[in-house]
Amino acid sequence: MDDLTEMLKGTLEGCVLEIIAGEETYGYAITRRLNELGFTDVVEGTVYTILLRLERKKLVQVTKRPSEVGPPRKFYALNDAGREELATFWTKWAYVSSRIDKLKKEGGR
Amino acid sequence: MKFWETITGSDLSREWKAFEARAEALPDEHRAAWGQIVSHLLPHGDFTGRNLMPILDGALGLLEETAADGQSVHEVLGDDVPGFCTALAGGEGARTYRDRWREQLNRNVARKLSRLGG
């Protein structure tokens, strides 16, 4: 779906954390995963800025590894703080989405 | 030069001398712009000069880069040097300037990339 940029703000970081939690991976692969998921507007640059932020907040462990097709790649894995952040994200997400569902069901009264 | 008198303290004047040496190496046009920037930034507030150093350093760096790339001062600073300085110091109107820089960036990219394609 197009035009999700505004709505995705604030949740994309959680999505990236979740993808990294699955397995150690790198930026371009993360972007591909998000695109496959249906977030077609997400470009590599968006993911790159998120990874930069995760790194600054010390939520990920970064390892440089050689690549067959180009320059070495930075691989990202979650550390303990990152796993904690991810758990918090899902808790918040569950809360927000349950509230919004409730609103939709009951209407604006 | 006026700004020499404004600055006291030997470590500060050492930094100024370093700035001056770098400015000397600039082409005339860029050196003139540096002079303008300095004279507009200095009266910018009530300060010792210390907190302004990084901003001046950044501005000089920008001029050096511009000169090294063979670009004109105008291309980078635009017409309004005082406004540019206000924006550098983050004062009133800085947001407007940041928006303008943003537009400028995207416009330049679009223009130069299209030239490349055609």
Place this chain on the structure above:
Amino acid sequence: MGIQDIIEGKKQWRAHKARVKALPADYRIVYEEMQKYLFKVGPVDLPDGPLLPGIVDFFEEGVAAGKGVLEVTGNDVAAFCDGLIQDSPTYADLYQASLDGDLGKKSR
């Protein structure tokens, strides 16, 4: 004294420039424009920080993936830049904060 260290032909900076030069033209153009913008905005960790070399790393990967530059940055290059420096204060921020500090002292 970051920026001038970079500018004044330190080895790393020259190596960095050489990497930029080796990029395909479209990437190089976007890099140069981004750098100009970032110098003006002046995030504090620009000079010695990993930001600029990081952009080149990122671009080199884009080249290796066979993508065009705007495909990886998105069309709004400025928004990409702002995302990169979102949580780093600029020199202007520090300067303004120091002014506020002075005012605070005076009013007391």
